[in-house]
Amino acid sequence: MKVAFIGLGIMGGPMAANLVRAGHDVLGHNRSRPAVDRLVEAGGRAAGSVAEAVRDAEAIITMLPADPQVTEVAYGDDGILAHAPQGALLIDMSTVTPATSAKLAADGAERGLRVLDAPVSGGEAGAVEGVLSIMVGGEAAHLDAARPLLDALGTTVVHVGPAGAGQTVKAANQLMVAVHIEALAEAAVFLKASGADLEAALRVLGGGLAGSTVLQRKQGNVLGEQYAPGFRLDLHRKDLGIVMDAARELGLALPAGSLAAQLVASACANGDGGLDHSALLRGVQRLNGAVVSPTEREDVA
Amino acid sequence: MKVAFIGLGIMGGPMAANLVRAGHDVLGHNRSRPAVDRLVEAGGRAAGSVAEAVRDAEAIITMLPADPQVTEVAYGDDGILAHAPQGALLIDMSTVTPATSAKLAADGAERGLRVLDAPVSGGEAGAVEGVLSIMVGGEAAHLDAARPLLDALGTTVVHVGPAGAGQTVKAANQLMVAVHIEALAEAAVFLKASGADLEAALRVLGGGLAGSTVLQRKQGNVLGEQYAPGFRLDLHRKDLGIVMDAARELGLALPAGSLAAQLVASACANGDGGLDHSALLRGVQRLNGAVVSPTEREDVA
Amino acid sequence: MKVAFIGLGIMGGPMAANLVRAGHDVLGHNRSRPAVDRLVEAGGRAAGSVAEAVRDAEAIITMLPADPQVTEVAYGDDGILAHAPQGALLIDMSTVTPATSAKLAADGAERGLRVLDAPVSGGEAGAVEGVLSIMVGGEAAHLDAARPLLDALGTTVVHVGPAGAGQTVKAANQLMVAVHIEALAEAAVFLKASGADLEAALRVLGGGLAGSTVLQRKQGNVLGEQYAPGFRLDLHRKDLGIVMDAARELGLALPAGSLAAQLVASACANGDGGLDHSALLRGVQRLNGAVVSPTEREDVA
Amino acid sequence: MKVAFIGLGIMGGPMAANLVRAGHDVLGHNRSRPAVDRLVEAGGRAAGSVAEAVRDAEAIITMLPADPQVTEVAYGDDGILAHAPQGALLIDMSTVTPATSAKLAADGAERGLRVLDAPVSGGEAGAVEGVLSIMVGGEAAHLDAARPLLDALGTTVVHVGPAGAGQTVKAANQLMVAVHIEALAEAAVFLKASGADLEAALRVLGGGLAGSTVLQRKQGNVLGEQYAPGFRLDLHRKDLGIVMDAARELGLALPAGSLAAQLVASACANGDGGLDHSALLRGVQRLNGAVVSPTEREDVA
Ligand SMILES: NC(=O)C1=CN([C@@H]2O[C@H](COP(=O)(O)OP(=O)(O)OC[C@H]3O[C@@H](n4cnc5c(N)ncnc54)[C@H](OP(=O)(O)O)[C@@H]3O)[C@@H](O)[C@H]2O)C=CC1
Ligand SMILES: NC(=O)C1=CN([C@@H]2O[C@H](COP(=O)(O)OP(=O)(O)OC[C@H]3O[C@@H](n4cnc5c(N)ncnc54)[C@H](OP(=O)(O)O)[C@@H]3O)[C@@H](O)[C@H]2O)C=CC1
Ligand SMILES: NC(=O)C1=CN([C@@H]2O[C@H](COP(=O)(O)OP(=O)(O)OC[C@H]3O[C@@H](n4cnc5c(N)ncnc54)[C@H](OP(=O)(O)O)[C@@H]3O)[C@@H](O)[C@H]2O)C=CC1
Structure with a gap:
């Protein structure tokens, strides 16, 4: 053609x-x-x-x-x-x-x-x-x-x-992915603070109902606290803007999606926009006063 | 033995x-x-x-x-x-x-x-x-x-x-599962309100980064709006109580986990405690004034 | 002039x-x-x-x-x-x-x-x-x-x-008002579910650090569960759209404001857009499976 | 006697x-x-x-x-x-x-x-x-x-x-106060980021429906970014624990209260537990990557 x-x-x-x-x-x-x-x-x-x-x-x-x-x-x-x-x-x-x-x-x-x-x-x-x-x-x-x-x-x-449905599904995809990453990040901070063996824990979590493609693919980022993209947080921020705008036009309340949008915005406001979206983990660490891992920011530029 | x-x-x-x-x-x-x-x-x-x-x-x-x-x-x-x-x-x-x-x-x-x-x-x-x-x-x-x-x-x-780490991982599991179900529920309501073909959409979502074991196993519940348990919302409520208590003892802030705990509590307060936890979808429907699907409550008793 | x-x-x-x-x-x-x-x-x-x-x-x-x-x-x-x-x-x-x-x-x-x-x-x-x-x-x-x-x-x-600062302050006003109403609504549902005397409770709350102009002026709506506007929820919804758009442009994360925006959207999705914004109480009641009060909807039209 | x-x-x-x-x-x-x-x-x-x-x-x-x-x-x-x-x-x-x-x-x-x-x-x-x-x-x-x-x-x-109703009202008080402070903090960060005159803005906000006793009494802390207590964040954290426990026992979902509880926990996890609860502002600043104000921590000891 x-x-x-x-x-x-x-x-x-x-x-x-x-x-x-x-x-x-x-x-x-x-x-x-x-x-x-x-x-x-x-x-x-x-x-x-x-x-x-x-x-x-x-x-x-x-x-x-x-x-x-x-x-x-x-x-x-x-x-x-x-x-x-x-x-x-x-x-x-x-x-x-x-x-x-x-x-x-x-x-x-x-x-x-x-x-x-x-x-x-x-x-x-x-x-x-x-x-x-x-x-x-x-x-x-x-x-x-x-x-x-x-x-x-x-x-x-x-x-x-x-027409438009492709974008709707893509928006839904971005909502789900952001929420899944946040879930993983909160679980990881909780597990670490509790003294569990994070690697073993993620392995068993991945094998059960808590499994997700995010957990499979981003496990390495979480364990190594390394965030070379991958998909950048500032692109994800743009996409969640699309989700929230579309939801508003439809008159919908999506509380978890909206919370994720705020947390992604916070990550970007803290300078993490150039990192992989798995760096939402750094946001949960910041919320919890944890020493935030050294980033790959230099490698990113 | x-x-x-x-x-x-x-x-x-x-x-x-x-x-x-x-x-x-x-x-x-x-x-x-x-x-x-x-x-x-x-x-x-x-x-x-x-x-x-x-x-x-x-x-x-x-x-x-x-x-x-x-x-x-x-x-x-x-x-x-x-x-x-x-x-x-x-x-x-x-x-x-x-x-x-x-x-x-x-x-x-x-x-x-x-x-x-x-x-x-x-x-x-x-x-x-x-x-x-x-x-x-x-x-x-x-x-x-x-x-x-x-x-x-x-x-x-x-x-x-x-000692205790097994419970910690189980708690993290329950946090992740609840958040994953909520993400799926919000995506489903968003897709339906947008006029997308929900079944096709879930299929493509499951094949990408938005995939999850919840999406695989609970897809049928979501599409059919049928909630015979499976794992009951009121048990999940008990388990999220464990998560939030443990987080409090550790002095942790887990915003998505805490939101999920509220939404599960809301589902139970609305009489859905005996349904499968995929019935979190009904909560998102209620938030959005959607006609809530007929439940399987009679089959549950 | x-x-x-x-x-x-x-x-x-x-x-x-x-x-x-x-x-x-x-x-x-x-x-x-x-x-x-x-x-x-x-x-x-x-x-x-x-x-x-x-x-x-x-x-x-x-x-x-x-x-x-x-x-x-x-x-x-x-x-x-x-x-x-x-x-x-x-x-x-x-x-x-x-x-x-x-x-x-x-x-x-x-x-x-x-x-x-x-x-x-x-x-x-x-x-x-x-x-x-x-x-x-x-x-x-x-x-x-x-x-x-x-x-x-x-x-x-x-x-x-x-230039624009007047609108910014108005936006901040609408954020604060929505959050204050939600706080009052959650307190009211909590107090009633606990069996406290709601009227006496609101009186003592108003006299202490929990006091607010919302509490003073909307107390009657809350006690009587009457919601003749006043300021309509669907206008408040529009204004929270302004807040969230402005915040997004500034790259800000405002979690409580964003939650309030979702809850106002939910109220409107449930048909309460023509009621006074104190009807956020009905949203908290719905979340909690409480019988929602008869509305003033007929008077509103 | x-x-x-x-x-x-x-x-x-x-x-x-x-x-x-x-x-x-x-x-x-x-x-x-x-x-x-x-x-x-x-x-x-x-x-x-x-x-x-x-x-x-x-x-x-x-x-x-x-x-x-x-x-x-x-x-x-x-x-x-x-x-x-x-x-x-x-x-x-x-x-x-x-x-x-x-x-x-x-x-x-x-x-x-x-x-x-x-x-x-x-x-x-x-x-x-x-x-x-x-x-x-x-x-x-x-x-x-x-x-x-x-x-x-x-x-x-x-x-x-x-019996117990006094505690219920006190719990409701602590919920409302925490949410009001968070509302003020988000408004303040939003106003400042927008370039509005914060002092003038708070004055006009205090005169309208956004007014609150928190705004009256804590205005000085917010403008001066000074947080000598007053009421300490770690006490407020204890009290929000009471609120959330009581809500759980009653089977209630209180989303704004629960969010506030998380944000207060986050403030304490970041070492602000000894500051006045108006220091929730520092949490919103951290979420937004703003340079957090020098604290009064030395005076607090
Ligand atoms: N990157 C990813 O991982 C994914 C991205 N996407 C989506 O795909 C889309 C593209 O992303 P991506 O390729 O990463 O973005 P890029 O910024 O790398 O590519 C966009 C391209 O468009 C060009 N362009 C911009 N404006 C014009 C114009 N007016 N006329 C002609 N060309 C123009 C740009 O040119 P110039 O070289 O001058 O900037 C640039 O080469 C986005 O919507 C993104 O959200 C979807 C899935 C994954
Ligand atoms: N159901 C599920 O899908 C899953 C459940 N779990 C967890 O497993 C645990 C058990 O769950 P489940 O089997 O579903 O619960 P059940 O309520 O079915 O079983 C609990 C059993 O314990 C017995 N029991 C209670 N108290 C005593 C006692 N003092 N002395 C002796 N026996 C007692 C009960 O007896 P009686 O017959 O008299 O009530 C009952 O048979 C729970 O902690 C649950 O959270 C974990 C994963 C999945
Ligand atoms: N501080 C405030 O602004 C406000 C506090 N409250 C509430 O009031 C209560 C008291 O607070 P506050 O006075 O600030 O707390 P403090 O810690 O200053 O006072 C508690 C007192 O109780 C004593 N005590 C503890 N255990 C025992 C015991 N087993 N037998 C005898 N005495 C004991 C402590 O003695 P020791 O000297 O040995 O520690 C201490 O003097 C709390 O529930 C608080 O939440 C309410 C409103 C405002």
């Missing part, structure tokens, strides 16, 4: 390369130039503007930081809505609010585009290895058309509902 | 039977008689009092409801400390406070007993099938001696620290 | 009338016409558009529902920035986000306007009687110029900082 | 002296001797044991640290129940759990004593000046008999319900 790919950062770069590898004709665009050059080296082609990238595309994928960038790239004078051809697929894989996705789907449809929201989880490693989880909102028929592309990017591609 | 088993309830009954099956000579005692009769049918022997049960025992196992019963059975005139022979193992597998276990270990040691705290997770099914997870606090040498017994009861037997 | 007054609702109507009474020449405008007619009866004059109202004004006061309306009235083609004369005072007394106020102050200054944000507390009664508390953000010299007007509207007029 | 006074500490010492001043014959006892000597200087008499103090008393007042001391002094071999004369008034003015008070009332009644629980608020200054607020649980007739004594100790003496 002829694919325009806008946003070639940490995630978008390797994703675009995977599409090349799968045999697609990928025309990439990015705000700064070096990312485009890397795509060209990987076998893609360079576009100097959004308009140029999308003009002849059968499918357009965006992988941008947040709502303002998606809005700008979609609605700007040089943007997708103004320049994409009738019938093209528009797949936004950035993490943004469900409301932004729903609006984009409606506005795109008016101009004859087939829009999907398809945020991902799995992190940089998942992007590089093409094993992302992809949660897709929008019409099922559009997803059928997009599947050849998405199957090159991830191993789990699930249709979760109408 | 000659084993005295005190407390033949939902958990203790099948555990004692598993010891018989493994070839041990089990002398059982229980407050009410029918439970003892069932043990006798299973091949065990009956004791009319705690004193009689423990008098010649090499190992004594207790599986009682909570702190007051353990204290009574251990310290009473008819109790274990007064009547157990020098050198016997005393393994308390009830869920009680770490402080109660630590005190029992010290008092037992004074009278020549080798005391372990060994609470379990895995529920009634785990007890029946002999596949419990067992977290053991106390001296490693005592655990070596007790292993033949514990291996007949569970598949994961882990030494997690000194 | 020649005053343009935009927004003649529950608060703005009586405020404009008070300005007339104090001898000012008030030209009023409102989206719907009847409110303008009432002002004319009170001795003011009618303007058919924002442009007409502000064209010759020495001072412009806005008292509008929320951010979108303030933005529209200020920035629209027919709006204040396009039509107000150089040097005019622009006093926005609506409750909006500090960011909206700060932006308006900067944009107004560019066009030669002297902008203040001056939100109020004291409710409809305070507006009618001219005894509002007014928290003013912006340059002190502008406030000096505006004092003759503000003194006709309130008894406490305090300069609290630069 | 012939009064036995047990517990002559910070509160009990000046209270006993006030009874002497009011013309009563006060026989004092205290664990350590110097406190008794001070009472003798003030015109009281010394008792070497609880038994000696109460033997001929018409009224017995206890003012002890917490539940264990009250239990020991009441139930010990040398204690009140064993040695007090039939018909004597027993007034426990310590802050303990409602359950301890209710049990003491029942056990005392069996031995012919007329028991009241009468905890106080107002602090050391209130005790010295005889202006305490006193919340009394127990039979109204017993309070009538005790009034001549209580009127010498406080200016507000209110009957709030049956």
Whole structure:
């Protein structure tokens, strides 16, 4: 397929390369130039503007930081809505609010585009290895058309509902992950303060009903008090903002999610935004007057 | 081994039977008689009092409801400390406070007993099938001696620290499980209110970093809004009381654990104590004015 | 002074009338016409558009529902920035986000306007009687110029900082009030469940360090479980949205404020948005499975 | 009246002296001797044991640290129940759990004593000046008999319900005060981070619905970031333990109270237990990475 790919950062770069590898004709665009050059080296082609990238595309994928960038790239004078051809697929894989996705789907449809929201989880490693989880909102028929592309990017591609639903599921994911990390952090501080053998304890906890993917994957961070990212706390903070905004619009009370959002904000306010989100542990340590572990901050920069 | 088993309830009954099956000579005692009769049918022997049960025992196992019963059975005139022979193992597998276990270990040691705290997770099914997870606090040498017994009861037997540490890990387990259920419940309400396809959403969430054993095992309860226990909310409430008491004694602040304790209390105050703990979902529904699902309360009684 | 007054609702109507009474020449405008007619009866004059109202004004006061309306009235083609004369005072007394106020102050200054944000507390009664508390953000010299007007509207007029600071203080006010009501509600449920004499208890609590203006003024609502507004929960919900948004922009963690925001959202989700905010008590009752009092909902409509 | 006074500490010492001043014959006892000597200087008499103090008393007042001391002094071999004369008034003015008070009332009644629980608020200054607020649980007739004594100790003496109700109201008081301080602390951090004039802001907040006795009395601590007690955080921590225990026994969910309890625990874990409870502000500052103010800890010792 002829694919325009806008946003070639940490995630978008390797994703675009995977599409090349799968045999697609990928025309990439990015705000700064070096990312485009890397795509060209990987076998893609360079576009100097959004308009140029999308003009002849059968499918357009965006992988941008947040709502303002998606809005700008979609609605700007040089943007997708103004320049994409009738019938093209528009797949936004950035993490943004469900409301932004729903609006984009409606506005795109008016101009004859087939829009999907398809945020991902799995992190940089998942992007590089093409094993992302992809949660897709929008019409099922559009997803059928997009599947050849998405199957090159991830191993789990699930249709979760109408436009915006992909973002909703991603938001729910971020809520659950933050709360699970906090649960692990509180358990760890409690266990250590009680004199239990933390490593043995986490092993047995992981084998029972308290098990979680967070516990499996972040155990090392917790035991070593090492927080090289991984997924950064300040990105998680952005995503919890999406959760809480969406909840507010729906008129929902989500007490544990809201508490987690406060604790993530606190971690960032204490300078831990550049660390892996497992560094919520440092927040629980601070609450408890515990000597906070030396961070990996130098390695992070 | 000659084993005295005190407390033949939902958990203790099948555990004692598993010891018989493994070839041990089990002398059982229980407050009410029918439970003892069932043990006798299973091949065990009956004791009319705690004193009689423990008098010649090499190992004594207790599986009682909570702190007051353990204290009574251990310290009473008819109790274990007064009547157990020098050198016997005393393994308390009830869920009680770490402080109660630590005190029992010290008092037992004074009278020549080798005391372990060994609470379990895995529920009634785990007890029946002999596949419990067992977290053991106390001296490693005592655990070596007790292993033949514990291996007949569970598949994961882990030494997690000194006396009381088994209870600490069990407490951490209960904190994590409650918080994980609450996270799932809030995600479910959020997803449903957003119009996402809940079943598809939970499937994709389970495959990523938001995955948890709770999500795997309780998905059915959440989707069907059916809450036949499983593990009852009022037992979970008791256990979170242990967590918060232990945290208070240690001078710890555990905000997510404490919030979960409040929400479990609220569920019980609303009459859901007899339902499976996945019914925390009903609490989030109530917070959000959602019509609360018809419960399985009639089936529960 | 020649005053343009935009927004003649529950608060703005009586405020404009008070300005007339104090001898000012008030030209009023409102989206719907009847409110303008009432002002004319009170001795003011009618303007058919924002442009007409502000064209010759020495001072412009806005008292509008929320951010979108303030933005529209200020920035629209027919709006204040396009039509107000150089040097005019622009006093926005609506409750909006500090960011909206700060932006308006900067944009107004560019066009030669002297902008203040001056939100109020004291409710409809305070507006009618001219005894509002007014928290003013912006340059002190502008406030000096505006004092003759503000003194006709309130008894406490305090300069609290630069542009936006008035809104910040109003936001802090709404945070504190919500938390104080929740504290009172939890105390009331606790006291009643304990069998204490609630009326006597509240009397002694009010006399000590637990005293609050909320306790003084809302005692009747709590004792009678009557919730005719007063200040409506759904307005408080909007204001807590401002608080949490402002906190997020500043990167702050405010756990009690955030919890209160969730509980207010829950009350509204349960249909109590039209009741006085003291109806947070009903939320605590619901959490505790207590029979929730019959509401004044019929009187509210 | 012939009064036995047990517990002559910070509160009990000046209270006993006030009874002497009011013309009563006060026989004092205290664990350590110097406190008794001070009472003798003030015109009281010394008792070497609880038994000696109460033997001929018409009224017995206890003012002890917490539940264990009250239990020991009441139930010990040398204690009140064993040695007090039939018909004597027993007034426990310590802050303990409602359950301890209710049990003491029942056990005392069996031995012919007329028991009241009468905890106080107002602090050391209130005790010295005889202006305490006193919340009394127990039979109204017993309070009538005790009034001549209580009127010498406080200016507000209110009957709030049956045995234990005094403690319940005191617990509610401590819940409300902690939550009010937290509200003030979050507002202060928010205002400061926003660049508002904190002093002016607190002035206007105090004049409106956000006003509280905490705001009035602790404003100075907040503005000066000075925390010489006043009422110490570690005492408040003890009292919130009573609140949360009582709530648990009643099966109540009190989310704001529970959050406050966690935040007070966190403050103590960070070494602020010896500071005035207004130092909860330091906790909110820590959550937000703000430089925490130099404390008055040296003055506190
Ligand atoms: N990182 C992760 O682990 C995960 C991230 N995500 C989500 O994926 C999205 C992308 O994240 P990530 O790749 O990490 O972010 P990056 O910041 O690394 O990448 C964003 C890219 O978009 C480019 N860009 C920004 N604005 C424009 C514009 N107007 N026109 C063209 N290009 C533009 C940036 O260019 P420039 O080089 O100039 O900055 C940058 O290369 C986010 O929404 C994130 O939340 C989802 C799962 C995991
Ligand atoms: N149920 C579960 O899923 C799990 C439970 N646990 C923990 O295991 C422990 C036991 O739970 P469970 O088996 O469910 O509880 P049950 O109430 O079913 O069993 C407790 C047994 O102890 C007996 N008993 C009580 N007091 C005495 C006494 N003084 N002397 C002799 N016997 C006495 C009771 O007798 P009577 O028949 O007279 O009541 C009853 O048979 C608890 O601490 C629980 O928290 C741990 C993991 C999972
Ligand atoms: N401090 C305050 O601002 C307020 C305190 N309260 C409550 O009042 C109660 C008393 O507080 P406070 O006076 O500050 O506490 P203190 O610790 O100053 O006083 C307690 C006194 O009791 C004595 N005591 C302890 N055990 C015994 C015993 N077994 N027999 C005889 N005497 C004993 C202690 O003696 P020793 O000298 O040997 O330690 C001490 O003098 C507490 O429950 C507190 O929560 C209530 C309102 C305000």
